[in-house]
Amino acid sequence: xxxxxxxxxxxxxxxxxxxxxxxxxxxxxxxxxxxxxxxxxxxxxxxxxxxxxxxxxxxxxxxxxxxxxxxxxxxxxxxxxxxxxxxxxxxxxxxxxxxxxxxxxxxxxxxxxxxxxxxxxxxxxxxxxxxxxxxxxxxxxxxxxxxxxxxxxxxxxxxxxxxxxxxxxxxxxxxxxxxxxxxxxxxxxxxxxxxxxxxxxxxxxxxxxxxxxxxxxxxxxxxxxxxxxxxxxx
Numbered sequence: 001x002x003x004x005x006x007x008x009x010x011x012x013x014x015x016x017x018x019x020x021x022x023x024x025x026x027x028x029x030x031x032x033x034x035x036x037x038x039x040x041x042x043x044x045x046x047x048x049x050x051x052x053x054x055x056x057x058x059x060x061x062x063x064x065x066x067x068x069x070x071x072x073x074x075x076x077x078x079x080x081x082x083x084x085x086x087x088x089x090x091x092x093x094x095x096x097x098x099x100x101x102x103x104x105x106x107x108x109x110x111x112x113x114x115x116x117x118x119x120x121x122x123x124x125x126x127x128x129x130x131x132x133x134x135x136x137x138x139x140x141x142x143x144x145x146x147x148x149x150x151x152x153x154x155x156x157x158x159x160x161x162x163x164x165x166x167x168x169x170x171x172x173x174x175x176x177x178x179x180x181x182x183x184x185x186x187x188x189x190x191x192x193x194x195x196x197x198x199x200x201x202x203x204x205x206x207x208x209x210x211x212x213x214x215x216x217x218x219x220x221x222x223x224x225x226x227x228x229x230x231x232x233x234x
Contacts, residue, residue, distance in 0.1 A: 020166050021141050023213055026057045031079040034215050036172060038158075039066055040139045047071045047087060047094075048158065048172050049215065054083035058090045069138070073098040073126075074174025074215060075152040076105035077187075078114040084123055095127035097136075099147060102154030103129050113187060130156060146202045148176040150195020151183030157202060159210075168209040168221070177203055177212060179220035182231045199232045 024037045029052025037060060039045035045066040047057070050073075061068060068091050073080060076098060084106075088094055098106070105111040109120035132147035136158075146157040151174070158172040175183035177199055185192040203212070208223030226234045 019141060019163065021138065021160055021170060023170060023172075024060060025213060026054075026060070028057065028083065029053045029079060032216060033079040034213065034217075035080075035083070036213060037061060037064075037066065038138065038172070039064075040141065043067065044069045044139055046138055049074055049080040049174075050083035050087045051079050052082045054086050057083075058087065061091075068094050070094065070136075071096045072130075072136075072158065073102075074157075074172065075099070075155045076102045076112045077152060077175070078112060078117055078119075078121055080174075080215065081106060081112060081123065082114070082121055096124075097128045097130055098126045099145075099154030099156050100129035100131055101147075101149065102152065105154070111189075148173065148195075148198040148202050150185055150191050150193075150198045151175045152187070153189045155183075155198070159206065168211050169207055171203070171206060171210050171212045171222070173203065173212045173214050175215040177225060177229075177232075178214045178216060179212075179218050179225070180229060181217070182229070183215075196232055200234065204232075204234050 022039050025034050028035050033051035035051050035057055036048040037045050045068050047068050071094050106123040107125055109115035109122055112121055114121035130145050134145040136143045144159045146159055148155045148157045155174050155176055160170040162169050185195050204226050206222045210222040212220050
């Protein structure tokens with residue numbers, strides 16, 4: 001979770017390359033959590049995180065004629081998982097994926113911290129767990145899972161490396177890195193040292209023009225954060 005920040009610049013405008021994924025972002029709920037729909041120009045899609053009040057995201061998927069093939073969680077804090085029941089009601093049988101370090105968090109309100117908000121969240125276990133280096137395919141586009149713990153033990157980044165001529169790469173970074181900031185590390189399971197290492201080794205090593213889509217706030221680029229982020233220097 002992060003302090004509330006109105007999200008701007010969330011949509012990844014499709015270029016001329018039909019292989020380039022399209023990212024549509026939605027700032028949801030009281031924490032204005034950025035949740036994303038990732039798709040090619042038509043057909044299947046992924047949902048990245050399901051925050052509080054996901055009706056706008058669900059409506060977009062229906063109106064665009066998309067069919068979700070997975071709900072992928074960047075981590076299991078309440079503002080990223082509270083909307084899972086509504087999403088699964090809208091799309092029955094949709095598999096839920098999360099990093100193996102947080103496989104038990106969906107079912108445990110103490111681990112996912114929702115008990116401390118006075119509204120415990122207890123959900124079914126994930127259908128699949130992820131590891132660092134895993135690759136997931138979305139209609140021919142290959143995405144790499146990068147384990148970026150520190151904000152939480154199972155935090156992940158999804159990275160798409162573009163083919164030549166397809167524009168900059170894309171990274172869905174969850175609450176690891178924000179525009180001009182980083183994820184909180186004072187929650188149970190958090191570690192500033194671990195987050196610093198994750199950002200330096202797993203994010204700042206990406207090409208500078210890589211566009212980052214964070215869990216809160218506006219989009220940015222790796223190069224911009226390396227140059228000006230006051231919390232983590234390269």
